[in-house]
Amino acid sequence: MxxxxxxxxxxxxxxxxxxxxxxxxxxxxxxxxxxxxxxxxAQPAAATPTPATQAPAAQSLPLDQAIAALPQAAESSAGYDRAKFRYWNAGSNPDDGCDTRGEVLVVEAVSAPTVESGCRLVGGSW
Structure with missing residues (x-):
């Protein structure tokens, strides 16, 4: 059984x-x-790169020349929508009313804005 x-x-x-x-x-x-x-x-042997597929040779330049060689373009805020970034935290001092965005704007300003109640920024330039 x-x-x-x-x-x-x-x-x-x-x-x-x-x-x-x-x-x-x-x-x-x-x-x-x-x-x-x-x-x-078995893995096939690696193909020998042709001149069209080879990466450009690395260059060694002094810093000022390397910076000058970087492409420049006009600044653009096309596509930016502030409403897409609504989740700012309370910032480093939650009691002052400034969120992280407001704090960064104050710190990064070329000419400082006036900070009014509720962290309303008036004036300034960036």
Whole structure:
């Protein structure tokens, strides 16, 4: 008569069966991975880059020349929408009413704005 698992099966037998099932599954997985590795095609040799695909040669320039070589473009705020950035935190001093945006604007100003109540910034330039 075959042995059946059920409510009366001792825990020690269930433990052994569970461990055997896990070991079998692990061994089967290892065999599958090994089979894939052994049958995988060898990597093709790297193609020799042609002049059209080669990266430009690195240059070594003094800092002032490297900065002068950077491309320049006119400043643009096209696509900026302040409403997309509504999650400003309370800033370094939560009691002064200035959020992080307001604090950064004050610190980064070329000419400082007047800070009114509620951190309303008046004047200034950036």
């Amino acid at each position: 075959p042995h059946r698992l059920g409510p009366g099966t001792p825990l020690s037998q269930l433990h052994v069966i569970t461990r055997l099932a896990r070991a079998t599954a692990g061994a089967a997985s290892a065999v599958c991975v090994l089979a894939l590795v052994m049958t995988a095609p």
